[in-house]
Amino acid sequence: MHEMSLFEKILHTNIINFIIVVSTLVWIFKKANLGALIQKLADDVRLSVEKSSNNAQSAISQYKSTKKSTKDTPKLQEEIISQAKSNAQSIKEKIEQKTLLEKYELKKSIEKMLSSQNEKYKKLTIDEVYTASINIAKEEVQKRLDEVTHQRLIQKSIEELDKIEGSLS
Numbered sequence: 001m002h003e004m005s006l007f008e009k010i011l012h013t014n015i016i017n018f019i020i021v022v023s024t025l026v027w028i029f030k031k032a033n034l035g036a037l038i039q040k041l042a043d044d045v046r047l048s049v050e051k052s053s054n055n056a057q058s059a060i061s062q063y064k065s066t067k068k069s070t071k072d073t074p075k076l077q078e079e080i081i082s083q084a085k086s087n088a089q090s091i092k093e094k095i096e097q098k099t100l101l102e103k104y105e106l107k108k109s110i111e112k113m114l115s116s117q118n119e120k121y122k123k124l125t126i127d128e129v130y131t132a133s134i135n136i137a138k139e140e141v142q143k144r145l146d147e148v149t150h151q152r153l154i155q156k157s158i159e160e161l162d163k164i165e166g167s168l169s
Helices: 006-031 034-070 073-144 147-168
Strands: none
Touching: none
């Protein structure tokens, strides 16, 4: 027989090892159903790429829309500012009118209250002065009347009452 060189022996061994490894991998591949797993990973990557592409298209569309709408932004700002100034002026005028009306009504109310209080205290003062005057006059009359004059006035009052009573009957 013929002797093999070392190189040939290593080559044969490597080929056998390669066949064993490939066979083992094929057997593992079939048992673990790696084809479905790889297909699933590929599908996930494909969906992710499609989703990213759709998102990119959507972002570009939104960018174009926003770019188009921002062209009118200064004009819209001027309109909003103008409208805000108009509304502020209108509100200011309404507040001024309402304030003047409330001021007038408050002044009227205060004048009415003061007039009422003035009348009340005026009446109280008159009543007190009247009562004091009567008391002072009574005391003065009592001091000045002597007993005889007093009797004469009583008699005169009785006669007057009799006259009134006679005219009524």
